[in-house]
Amino acid sequence: MTLTRQAETSLVDEKICAVDVLIIGGGIHGAGCAQALASRGYSTILIESGQIGNGTSSRSSKLIHGGLRYIETGQFSLVRKSLRERATLEKIAPDLIHSRQFLLPIYRHNRLKHWQLVLALCIYSLLGGLRKNTRFKRLSKTEQNNLTGLKKDDLIAVYQYWDAQTNDLALTRAVIHSAKQYGCQVFEQTTFIKASRLTNKTVHVEARQSQQAVNIDCQIVINAAGPWVENVQAQIDFAQPGPGIDLVQGTHLEYDQAISDDIFYLESPDDHRPVFIIPWQGGTLIGTTEVQHQDNPANSQPTESEIHYLKKVLFHYFPTYQGQFIQAWSGLRVLPKGPQNTSLRRFAKQARETILHVDNNYSPQVISIFGGKLTTYRATAKSVADLAEKHLGRAKNLADTSIIPLQSPQK
Ligand SMILES: Cc1cc2nc3c(=O)[nH]c(=O)nc-3n(C[C@H](O)[C@H](O)[C@H](O)COP(=O)(O)OP(=O)(O)OC[C@H]3O[C@@H](n4cnc5c(N)ncnc54)[C@H](O)[C@@H]3O)c2cc1C
Secondary structure, eight states: OOOOOOOOGGGGSSOOOOEEEEEEOHHHHHHHHHHHHHHOOOOOEEEOOOSSSSSSGGGHHHOOOOTTHHHHHTTTTHHHHHHHHHHHHHHHTTEEEEEEEEEEEEETTOSSSSHHHHHHHHHHHHTTTTOOOGGGGEEHHHHHSSTTTTTTEEEEEEEEEEEEEEEEHHHHHHHHHHHHHHTOOEEEEEEEEEESSSSSEEEEEEEEETEEEEEEEEEEEOOGGGGGGHHHHHHHOOOOOOOOOEEEEEEEEEEOOOOOEEEEHHHHHHHHEEEEEEEETTTTEEEEEOOEEEEEEGGGGHHHHHHHHHHHHHHOOTOOOOOEEEEEEEEEEEOOOOOOOTTTTGGGGGOOEEEESSSSSSSSSSSESSSSOSSHHHHHHHHHHHHHHHHOOSSSSSGGEEEEEEEOOOO
């Protein structure tokens, strides 16, 4: 397979450019699709209205994980797939994906009982193929007592299992870097405006770069606009109506002092939702929340009540913590529309699957990505590329992104 590096000229300089695939959105999904398609030998352009990774893909909890919490909602295939992807990413991006111990303290007041959590850990381990880093253990009394700062009242047991952590923005940039090495042209500050079908081989796309109109002809459009997926979908004149979605805001707090090198998986004393306490760049992250967002995605902001909620969790479990609050930030999950009830844990129960929505199953000209996880981006991108191949014809290269190494661009 040959690697080509193409210089990025301004799109404005070209009257109209023609390409196999246009990808809208430079988050982890757009990056993954760009890499998957470019490495198969298709000509690709990715446009991003802001900067690479500055949407949801830099506002996540930064966990590369199977998602222990999804065992409770019976999403076993999602967990199995995520654990498989975790193993793949650990192999291809060892500088970016770091195995971490997760500590799960069980208190008398927990909503989930001791036996339920142990059962969930057993299933998690089974779904991970019982590999070494999917096993768990109960900490001894001495190990438990050595967990500095953790509230010990009503503590029944602490379990330790393995998952992984990344820098989501660095991972997204690394995937973009790889896509560029395979010839993808990437344009930041370039906003998709609208698309229309000219023929069953050509889609015409209008975009704006530096306040100037840009025209691109392509065979397929990939809509990887994350929380803006419906806005983009609405501007593609041949797209079919997408599945209903909820935008669900999640906020994180950042503190300046580390609590631990391990990740704590805790239950909020208010509504019993899971909340993580995560080591991050020498300090600590606490997250996250689940609040419905009905405004423009660009207006997602942490609310006072989310900040209060997360601070309460932190000081409930680490009452003597001395760290200083630095900042709070939020991102939006795209979830398939759930039942309209007012239960406090409504979003915690909602399915997390990724939906690939097409205009035509046999020969799609637009593929829209609804939802998804950072962890499973590569598998999602592979499915998108397989779908795109139906329209584009057999790929020139038999590229396999599960063996393409990823490195931070500065290396
Ligand atoms: C609070 C929170 C915590 C999470 N934690 C985890 C976790 O720990 N582990 C995990 O696996 N997953 C996690 N996720 C999920 C994961 O972060 C997302 O699934 C993933 O980042 C979504 O990536 P994306 O590329 O679809 O969207 P985004 O990263 O939002 O990218 C979409 C991009 O499209 C661009 N765009 C929009 N409109 C246009 C336009 N008209 N023209 C050009 N560009 C446009 C935007 O600027 C944006 O950069 C979390 C999500 C949230 C919200």
